[in-house]
Amino acid sequence: MPRPRPQPDHSATPRVSPLRNLPVEFVGSFPDPAVLLDPALPELAFVGRSNVGKSSLINALLARRRLARVSGTPGKTTLINVYRLPSFYLVDLPGYGWARASKKARASYRSLVRGYLQNRTTLHGVVWLLDIRHPPSVDDREMQDLLAEAGHAVLAVITKADKLGLGARGERVRALTEALELNDDQVQLVSSTTGLGIADLGTSLLAAVDG
Ligand SMILES: Nc1nc2c(ncn2[C@@H]2O[C@H](COP(=O)(O)OP(=O)(O)OP(=O)(O)O)[C@@H](O)[C@H]2O)c(=O)[nH]1
Numbered sequence: 001m002p003r004p005r006p007q008p009d010h011s012a013t014p015r016v017s018p019l020r021n022l023p024v025e026f027v028g029s030f031p032d033p034a035v036l037l038d039p040a041l042p043e044l045a046f047v048g049r050s051n052v053g054k055s056s057l058i059n060a061l062l063a064r065r066r067l068a069r070v071s072g073t074p075g076k077t078t079l080i081n082v083y084r085l086p087s088f089y090l091v092d093l094p095g096y097g098w099a100r101a102s103k104k105a106r107a108s109y110r111s112l113v114r115g116y117l118q119n120r121t122t123l124h125g126v127v128w129l130l131d132i133r134h135p136p137s138v139d140d141r142e143m144q145d146l147l148a149e150a151g152h153a154v155l156a157v158i159t160k161a162d163k164l165g166l167g168a169r170g171e172r173v174r175a176l177t178e179a180l181e182l183n184d185d186q187v188q189l190v191s192s193t194t195g196l197g198i199a200d201l202g203t204s205l206l207a208a209v210d211g
């Protein structure tokens, strides 16, 4: 039987991220969730399990290849990394759920991320990343509770779409949306590798800091 020919992935046709032409500057890496940023501007925080693709997504949104450090080794980032755009900050929080982390490292992670998400008055929205291939983990559930408690606007971003075929993608997005009790308009599918969804996400982020 002839095998079906691979179809071009039209859904991945890149449009341009509106963040790509904005000047951006790395502000620094901070251990203190109460760090004062000068000037005080709205912040958008990126959270998700280690290796989910946070740093890759920040690079894709800003169209900078190596601004945020992408690591093959999970659990390396234990600090809050801050990037300044003209009218807001992007904040790359350390990833959770690194299996080999020590008890002490986990506790310090928790207090850093909790402290940041619970007390930050300049935080305008949270971008919560989930890998398309995995059901929500125990740590994802803990983050879900923390986000609900903190009451921030949350945009769930499902990452690494390119790892699955088109049919499987739709199914996984539906399953994750349902499992995490999200609204459809809170969910954005992306691939930092192909550019899928990056322009739409950039548009949503700009709206979140402007609104
Ligand atoms: N195929 C594919 N791989 C990706 C994508 N995004 C990230 N990756 C890969 O996933 C791995 C982890 O990516 P990072 O961006 O470092 O993930 P992170 O969430 O910042 O990880 P930590 O900083 O350790 O929490 C790297 O090997 C990336 O190249 C994607 O959209 N598609």
Ligand SMILES: [Mg+2]
Pocket (backbone or CB within 6 Å): 054, 055, 056, 069, 070, 071, 077, 092
């Ligand atoms: Mg990272």
